[in-house]
Amino acid sequence: MDVVVIETTQLGDRSYLVHDGKVALVIDPQRDTDRVETAARNAGVTITHVAETHLHNDYLTGGLILAREHNARYLVNAADKVAFEREPVVPGQTFKVGRLSVKPVATPGHTHTHLAYVVSDPDAGSAADAGTDAGTGVRQAVFSGGSLLYGSVGRTDLIGPGDTAGLAHDQYASVRRLVAEAAPDAILYPTHGFGSFCSIGPASKVSVSTLGQQGATNHALTDPDEDHFVRHLLASITAYPSYYAHMSPLNARGPEPALLDVPESVESAELERRLAAGEWVVDLRNRVAFAASHLRGSVAFEYGTGSSFTSYLGWVLPWNQPLTLLGAHDDVEKAIRDLARIGFDSPDAAVGQDPGALAPSTSLVQYPVTDWAGLVRDRAPGETVLDVRRTEEFAASHVSRAMNVPLHELLRRMDELPNARIWVHCASGYRASVAASLLHRVGRDVVLIDAPFREAADAGVELRGAAAPK
Numbered sequence: 001m002d003v004v005v006i007e008t009t010q011l012g013d014r015s016y017l018v019h020d021g022k023v024a025l026v027i028d029p030q031r032d033t034d035r036v037e038t039a040a041r042n043a044g045v046t047i048t049h050v051a052e053t054h055l056h057n058d059y060l061t062g063g064l065i066l067a068r069e070h071n072a073r074y075l076v077n078a079a080d081k082v083a084f085e086r087e088p089v090v091p092g093q094t095f096k097v098g099r100l101s102v103k104p105v106a107t108p109g110h111t112h113t114h115l116a117y118v119v120s121d122p123d124a125g126s127a128a129d130a131g132t133d134a135g136t137g138v139r140q141a142v143f144s145g146g147s148l149l150y151g152s153v154g155r156t157d158l159i160g161p162g163d164t165a166g167l168a169h170d171q172y173a174s175v176r177r178l179v180a181e182a183a184p185d186a187i188l189y190p191t192h193g194f195g196s197f198c199s200i201g202p203a204s205k206v207s208v209s210t211l212g213q214q215g216a217t218n219h220a221l222t223d224p225d226e227d228h229f230v231r232h233l234l235a236s237i238t239a240y241p242s243y244y245a246h247m248s249p250l251n252a253r254g255p256e257p258a259l260l261d262v263p264e265s266v267e268s269a270e271l272e273r274r275l276a277a278g279e280w281v282v283d284l285r286n287r288v289a290f291a292a293s294h295l296r297g298s299v300a301f302e303y304g305t306g307s308s309f310t311s312y313l314g315w316v317l318p319w320n321q322p323l324t325l326l327g328a329h330d331d332v333e334k335a336i337r338d339l340a341r342i343g344f345d346s347p348d349a350a351v352g353q354d355p356g357a358l359a360p361s362t363s364l365v366q367y368p369v370t371d372w373a374g375l376v377r378d379r380a381p382g383e384t385v386l387d388v389r390r391t392e393e394f395a396a397s398h399v400s401r402a403m404n405v406p407l408h409e410l411l412r413r414m415d416e417l418p419n420a421r422i423w424v425h426c427a428s429g430y431r432a433s434v435a436a437s438l439l440h441r442v443g444r445d446v447v448l449i450d451a452p453f454r455e456a457a458d459a460g461v462e463l464r465g466a467a468a469p470k
Contacts, residue, residue, distance in 0.1 A: 001121035012195025020098035025049040033062040051075040053145025060255040079113040084254040109171030110146030110154030140186040149193030151204025184212030241315035258340035265351040284327030287433035300437035303331040310338040323347040371451040372459035388435040397465040425449035
């Protein structure tokens, strides 16, 4: 058995192409299925099966699209209510993919109907012989979706408040059931847990692991007290992106293929009309370049900074409103692909790196950028420090007398902010740059602190909170 890992670092997820050299099973594919098809061509295999571990909450699936395109069997839990034809999967009902044996295992917790898949290859050597980082020659693999992750488990609060505690108890039982279904040297391949907001608890930074390794280190397996585990898990629950509310229903209906081509660039007059009308024009350029000069009414979502762009744009901006991306062609093209994964379909584009040339009749505006030393040196009495990190980050450590409004709450809480100048910061500068642009868009006087929070204390900034330096 060979396993090809298809990373979606922008969302912190993985999809998998599992094959025997001739035919392949795809697990949890993202909506931009061309990446899976490229992997299959490179491996010289035919896609015959596509399987979902669950109806995803953090992205739109490409499973139905891929199955239709390749006339493959589309495997979805029989208990899931969906609007399309699929092959209903019943836990424990083993099936074959070429020489590979695939067993679905009921693993409720992340969702009520969650499945994991144990895939075995009778002709392969042991995983230890193959090397667990290679993905080749694997004897047994476990594809755990949002059940057992590296170091923790999938979050249990996505269905609803009334289900959260019960699903946490289910997770505790499910991971034990899953471990009992496979050998200790079986390689674990989760879908979530690589930065995805679908994970919860003390996730590990490792990139590969086995069931045996997780049994020795994962708190979901090492904690002998179920109630203690559940309390710990529930205490770890944090906010998650607002677009999640739309993903599972869209997945149950069956997403259409993504449109990934860059559209023709909007004309200057139309771009100016959109800015004047208050439509969302998203500037993808570097956040410092944006602060120095940008079109009045545009907002900053810097592209090319890991997983931040997709999650935070989908979290902050209103769902299903007109969207225009402004930036270099390559950045616009990549952003369109990223946004298609979460259902922000077919945004328009203003292609170019000179905003003034794209909308010459619209004013170019700016706001200052500084570091922590600049805050200490230049902040006047009565000016506000705004921390746009999440509440749990703020509780751990924060600037003395700072105000905390998490970025994803800012649009609806702007009226709470004082009228004085606002110095905006986060953990790295990314969220602060988005917040500064949103505030500046409505006429607020802002300064962007573009510096890591970990450098604040060394610059002489007074901190408070449970983890603040004493």
